[in-house]
């Protein structure tokens with residue numbers, strides 16, 4: 001089996017959840033770049049979910065997969081109703097309706113599922129839900145891509161070695177020519193980051209924009225992020241933002257470490273506002289987001305990570321200096337891009353193909 | 357389990373008649389009922405698959421009825437099996453289509469069926485999956501090494517009715533692939549996948565040993 005964990009570099013990302021706006025620019029950047037082909041309409045290789053929420057697909061993190069005590073955990077693969085399908089917005093009706101049509105019955109861009117009915121589920125469906133009771137309501141946004149795991153459950157589940165780890169950077173890729181569409185990988189990925197292309201009967205997922213990486217350009221989701229929430233680089237380079245945030249400052253944590261796949265996307269957990277007590281005053285000891293749930297998402301180190309971010313923040317607020325705050329703020333945006341600073345607009349590119 | 361010999365008797369029927377899954381050409385041919393068993397789970401080349409199917413049955417189809425026929429230039433096989441809940445296509449992200457396959461040693465003589473061939477003695481198979489137009493020809497040199505290729509000389513037609521699949525494979529006798537020139541018995545094995553049971557890849561029912569195909 002193709003399970004070697006070694007690669008020349010360890011491509012990794014850090015998403016700063018204190019900066020993510022939930023704007024889905026990353027999702028659309030990815031959609032535009034990669035998932036416009038046949039059978040890819042409903043694919044969101046990058047998706048941002050609201051937490052608390054059920055995720056994409058519904059109950060994404062409760063469907064098994066990954067490892068427990070080193071043994072593979074059986075996973076479920078939900079159907080398209082649970083992932084959410086690509087909606088039709090009735091453009092024809094709205095833009096090409098006759099002038100004689102009933103004025104009182106104007107159409108608008110209503111989403112429709114394939115059966116013509118209003119959608120019943122979709123990506124980030126719980127956008128507006130949040131958790132807690134007013135005034136202690138809370139939520140944050142959680143962007144997801146393929147995590148290029150160090151112990152990739154997808155790769156190890158495939159009975160025919162279709163999934164492989166690139167030697168140069170450890171990016172995990174599916175060989176579409178080899179894939180027979182068995183979908184054990186999709187069951188086994190605990191983050192449910194593998195999509196199935198029904199038309200082509202193959203599995204597809206985030207490719208970390210590897211053709212861009214090869215040209216020194218950061219992934220589309222990273223470059224286009226208006227929140228400047230995404231750092232990219234090599235985990236094995238001690239001077240990288242990634243390594244400093246993960247290893248030196250220990251403020252960037254794996255999502256659901258209990259899944260046992262050792263993901264290479266790390267999250268700076270969100271420092272939530274303080275809770276109000278019954279008198280309407282801040283309760284200095286109580287975050288609005290239940291710490292128990294925070295620990296479930298980011299592991300036992302989350303409290304220390306949050307404390308570090310808060311104390312470094314205070315240091316700077318008091319006029320001091322903080323390397324951590326400098327990295328998280330990244331006044332020069334290019335600093336967030338690690339070895340991938342190339343401006344794609346300045347590349348000499350081959351002419352576009354007709355159907356692109 | 358007894359080893360069956362499948363007689364491909366000569367028929368004057370033309371290709372279209374032979375390809376018809378319920379065509380009258382097949383009425384005259386005797387059928388062999390081939391017992392199928394689930395593939396052994398410990399041979400699945402993925403720890404995930406072994407763990408996920410540990411407490412779950414596969415190999416739902418217990419038998420396949422097989423007939424063979426030949427005319428001047430074509431050999432055809434008809435496989436029939438019970439499928440009360442057919443899966444006629446991959447119609448959802450978590451749906452798996454019914455399928456069947458016929459396997460031969462690539463050299464027409466011998467190979468290890470249990471391991472799906474070996475680097476020296478590959479297995480060739482004709483593979484049909486519900487919902488696709490064309491069958492494909494497959495070569496395997498061990499478990500997990502299946503390579504598909506389109507074989508123009510290979511055709512398939514299928515029909516489901518009354519709780520039963522009928523699938524006909526037909527290939528011209530003269531073709532680059534497996535030699536069907538006749539005169540000798542060719543070892544032949546069978547596999548069926550039950551889509552409703554999420555069977556795919558190595559999770560299937562198969563005839564664990566070769567039977568013989570005699571092209572008269």
Ligand code: SF4
Nearest residue numbers: 021023024026225227
């Ligand atoms: S583009 Fe950036 S800020 Fe917007 S949702 Fe994605 S990660 Fe968050």
Ligand code: SF4
Nearest residue numbers: 146147149153154189
């Ligand atoms: S996130 Fe999922 S798809 Fe990506 S490498 Fe890890 S297990 Fe595989």
